[in-house]
Amino acid sequence: MLKMIHRKIALVLIVFSFLYLLMSYQLPEYPYAIIDADFVPKILGFLLLFLSVLLFLSKQKETEEERKKRNIPKADIVTLLVVCAFMLVYIFLFEMIGFFIMTALFIFICSWYLGYKRHVVNGIVSLSFSLFIYLLFNYMLQINLPAGILPF
Amino acid sequence: MNKRFCLYMIACAVVILSACSGKDVAGVYGENGWSPNNPIEVVAAAGAGGGWDTTARLATQTFEKEGIIKERMPVINKPGGGGAVGWAYMTRKEGNPHNIFVTSPPILLVPLNGQSKYGYEDFTPLANVIADYGAFAVSADAKWDTLNDLFDDMKKDPSSVSIVGVSSPGSMDHIQFIKIARAAGVDVTKIKYVSDQDGGALTQLLNGSVDVYSAGTSETVEQVRAGKIKVLGITAPERLEGETLEDFPTAVEQGIDETFVNWRGFFGPAGMDEQQIQYYQDKFKQLNDSPEWKKIREKYGWNELYMDGEEYEQFLDEQNEEMYAILEELKLLR
Amino acid sequence: MGSIEGLMSGFQVALSLQGILFVFIGVFVGTFIGMMPGLGPISAIAIMIPITYSMDPAIALMMMAGVYYGAVFGGSSSSILLNAPGVAGTVATAFDGYPMAQQGKAGKALAIAAIASFIGGTVSVVLLMLFSPLLSSIAVSFGPVEYFALMLLGLTAIASLSDGSTLKAFISATLGIIVVTIGIDGQTGTARFTFENAYLLEGIDFLIIALGLFALAEVCTLIFNRNEAADKEKNEKIGSLKLTKEDVKEIKGPITRQSFLGFIIGVLPGAGATIASFIAYITEKKIAKKPEEFGKGSVKGLAAPEAANNAATSGAFVPLLSLGIPGSGTTAVMLGAFLVLGIQPGPLLVQDNPEVFWGIIASMYIGNVFLLILNLPLIPYISKVLTIPRPMLISLVITFSMVGVYALSFSTFDLYLLLIFGIVGFLMRIFSFPAAPFILAFILGGMMEQALRQTLTISDGSLSIFVERPIGLTLMIVAVLVMTVPLFKKKSWNPAKKKTDAA
Structure with a gap:
């Protein structure tokens, strides 16, 4: 029954639309509105529910092309997750450590992890790119990126 | 293996670097009272180009141009939630006198509407400049x-x-x-x-x-x-x-x-001491009296409305009471 | 009306040594800032305002106008080369520009973007010059009813924006509008779906969605293919800049049409370059003989939004100059630039400050020429970006997107959101849900909801208001026709096809 991928997706969407509808019904009332804030969300919730049910019932077969798209080797998934983790660390430390250091580190480590072998070039690019953006934004454009632990 | 080791080293370096980051944020106390020793961040709780942003940028430029304040004064935009994001940011700067922000009636209205946890009482009003x-x-x-x-x-x-x-x-x-x-x-x-x-x-x-x-x-x-x-x-x-x-x-x-x-003035974070408040009040008074700022007011069609100290606090309390009464009648208090 | 003399005097100002110099500085700075992640015309103008303080108003405003359309012009490069739009107005550019660059035709793609922008910019300046007073009445004629109808018309194109399942396109679009309901509701002030989080109160910025769904999702694909024996020839050749005769023939129509349409949409307060570029893209796809080429590197699909977003930029000057009404965030900041210089734009501008009014218009002709000659020779250098080795390119695209988002809101919360939408975009890709309807619905849906509720508040809930206003009614009839006509066509022409379509 659930073997077909579109049914699984449809179920997730159905659950989501129920949650969304539930929240829409809990929106506080505004005393004077003719059409209140919950009107459109309720329509959207039911629309999504209806469309997801249609998707669940749909008999369309997955094309070969579509199947290929979602067949991803395990190794690639791991790479993806690691890059995501890099991004999370980057975001987490971004304001604490500062734009320049974090960005340089991020570019260097991420490029390296993805298989870039020329470390010297990598180091130069990551440092100069980050420094360029940092000086440009903070000093020329007066748009302040976080300095973090650096004194400038 | 080698790769992993290097990653580890870099992680260590980051931790050590961040540990040495204890910046001296207190400022300097001298004969003439307190003065800043770091750049003063001026927060505009809105995006570029709006009223708060314009006021903040023009005020800092005048401060620098006229030599009223010697430190750099970068303007930081913290838009979101009609100001709520910027105010939440400022509460994290409690006790740091190198952070001030520009604000106006929304700091009364937005909290009363229930859209911000923090209101004017969570900050130190310094001076009002325009209306x-x-x-x-x-x-x-x-x-x-x-x-x-x-x-x-x-x-x-x-x-x-x-x-x-x-x-x-x-x-x-x-x-x-x-x-x-x-x-x-x-x-x-x-x-x-x-x-x-x-x-x-x-x-x-x-x-x-x-x-x-x-x-x-x-x-x-x-x-x-x-x-x-x-x-x-x-x-x-x-x-x-x-x-x-x-x-x-x-x-x-x-x-x-x-x-x-529609008043517009500058606030600091909570926990500023007398001398720090005095410093900013002097500076804003100088700003208000400078011919350069007068020119800017005329250009932008702003009216002068200078207040500081007790007068300003009393004004804010009154304004807040009035807003409260109106929103209560409208049943918009949350 | 003395337009000719006015324009002549305008050219006198614009062609003075000072005029040429500052228009050049304006467009140069504008393009440069426009290329930076997250910095669009708003930041560009805001940054430049202090520089104008002691300048002659006419010259200063010519420069500021240059900054404005220069920034729109510059935004397209990163869309085409990296699939990472730096400003909202160039999101639609990525739909076909990026596939072209992937096919080794980056040079041509950038050249088409530059030429389409140039023509869109120039045609719209002519329109601005000739019809500004007349068009200002169009700008004013649009009330909530008309906006609702216009957005509805735009949304009817959703089905046409996807190649695969129509059902999936609709689901994608519904999700797009659901995301736009997050934040404070404009009509009641109610906080919707914000989970007590202050960062969500103003809603999620369009650029976060666009960079997540496009740039980061593309990064995932790049990661999978990073070791693919990089097709040397494809990568190192950016392709010729020259357009073939066929290309010219193909893009002639879209550019001309969208220069006009984009201009008119730009005139409408609240609509602006982003909506103009989307509407340009979908109308061209609707009327194209081979709509299936769109999204796969069609020159038409690239030229149309580029012509439109630049035309809309000049269009936005109509309400600004002749009514003093800023129709968008950008023109609001532009209005600030006028006021700083002691110039009040509005119905009296032509009489009070003719040199400013005509100077700006004349300078826009010159500025657009500058942009073209400034940008074309740069193309080979800019597209060198594509020769960067994949692993490095991936890191740089991620950084570009992050800086872009951070420069918008200065909050790391939005960076987490960016990551989330990157993941959503990736999932949508692997499960074959098209991202374009999501984006389109996001941008049109919010305005549509507000317009609908404004209308019903004004009419006390009566629906008759929708048929009482002729422009609105016409637009709605067109929208209904656009939705229903293709259904009949398909039924009568190809009954066998219906089965797959119903899925």
Whole structure:
């Protein structure tokens, strides 16, 4: 029954639309509105529910092309997750450590992890790119990126 | 293996670097009281180009240009939540005198609307510098010529007239109208207010979709000069100066004893000491008195409204009480 | 009306040594800032305002106008080369520009973007010059009813924006509008779906969605293919800049049409370059003989939004100059620039400050020429970006997107959101849900909801208001026709196809 991928997706969407509808019904009332804030969300919730049910019932077969798209080797998934983790660390430390250091580190480590072998070039690019953006934004454009632990 | 080791080393370096980051943020206490020893961050709790951002950028430029403050003063934009994001950011700067921010009536209204956990009492008011006032405009061929004409009709049937403004209900353009209408005796709970945040508010008045446009005085001037709209009343206590502006009647002179001030001033975080507050008050007083700042005020059509210390705090308390009463009556308190 | 003399005097100002110099500085700075992640015309103008303080108003405003359309012009490069739009107005550019660059035709793609922008910019300046007073009445004629109808018309194109399942396109679009309901509701001030989080109160910025769904999702694909024996020839050749005769023939129509349409949409307060570029893209796809080429590197699909977003930029000057109404965030900041210089734009501008009014218009002709000659020679250098080795390119695209988002809001919360939308975009890709309808619905849906509710507030809930206003009614009839006509066509022409379509 659930073997077909579109049914699984449809179920997730159905659950989501129920949650969304539930929240829409809990929106506080505004005393004077003719059409209140919950009107459109309720329509959207039911629309999504209806469309997801249609998707669940749909008999369309997955094309070969579509199947290929979602067949991803395990190794690639791991790479993806690691890059995501890099991004999370980057975001987490971004304001604490500062734009320049974090960005340089991020570019260097991420490029390296993805298989870039020329470390010297990598180091130069990551440092100069980050420094360029940092000086440009903070000093020329007066748009302040976080300095973090650096004194400038 | 090698790769993993290197990653580990880098991680260690980051931790060590961040551990050495204990910056001295206290400033310097000398003979003449406190003075800053780091750049002073000026936060505008809105995006580039808005009223807060413009005020912050112009004030810091004048400070630097006139040599009133020697330290650098970078402007930091923290937009979001009508100010709530910026104020939340400022509460994290408690006790750090190198952070100040620019603010105006939303710091009273947004918390009362329940959209911000932090309000004006969570910060240290330093000085107010400028003020602007609201104007109520109708189409040039409308049947009303004075605020009283309009309010007489609204007293009979408040929902027969629709009002447009840029801000959302419970915020500035809405409340300034409500405040005056309430004083005139209109049943404010039945007023029809439409909000257009995409820049179409004035066009809605010009094409007749709505009847009244509630805005800042300067936004109405050009259309009045061109004979497209007329201003029935403004919320200032007295008539303003300047061509066309001086022709706008106040609500007060039409017998409605009520005003609305869109004040704009600078606050610091909580936990500033006497000397730090004194420092900023001196500097803002100097700014306010400088000819350069006077020029800027004239260019932007801002009115001078300098207040500091107890006077400012008392003013804020009064304003807050008034806002509270209005929002309570509208049942918008959350 | 003395337009000719006016324009002549305008050219006198614009062609003075000072005029030429500052227009050049304006467009140069504008393009440069426009290329930076997250910095669009708003920041560009805001940054430049202090520089104008002591300048002659006419010259200063010519420069500021240059900054404005220069920034729109510059935004397209990163869309085409990296699939990472730097400003909202160039999101639609990525739909076909990026596939072209992937096919080794980056040079041509950038050249088409530059030429389409140039023509869109120039045609719209002519329109601005000739019809500004007349068009200002169009700008004013749009009330909530008309906006609702216009957005509805735009949304009807959703089905046409996807190649695969129509059902999936609709689901994608519904999700797009659901995301736009997050934040403070404009009509009641109610906080919707914000989970008590202050960062969500103003809603999620369009650029976060666009960079997540496009740039980061593309990064995932790049990661999978990073070791693919990089097709040397494809990568190192950016392709010729020259357009073939066929290309010219193909893009002639879209550019001309969209220069006009884009201009008119730009005139409408609240609509602006982003909506103009989307509407340009979908109308061209609707009327194209081979709509299936769109999204796969069609020159038409690239030229149309580029012509439109630049035309809309000049269009936005109509309400600004002749009514004093800022129709968008950008023109609001532009209005600030006028006021600082002591110039009040509006119905009296032509009389009070003719040198400013005509100077700006004349300078826009010159500025657009500058942009073209400034940008074309740069193309080979800019597209060198594509020769960067994949692993490095991936890191740089991620950084570009992050800086872009951070420069918008200065909050790391938005960076987390960016990551989330990157993941959503990736999932949508692997499960074959098209991202374009999501984006389109996001941008149109929010305005549509507000317009609908404004309308019903004004009419006290009566629906008759929708048929009382002629422009709105016409637009709605067109929208209904656009939705229903293709259904009949398909039924009568190809009944066998219906089965797959119903899925």
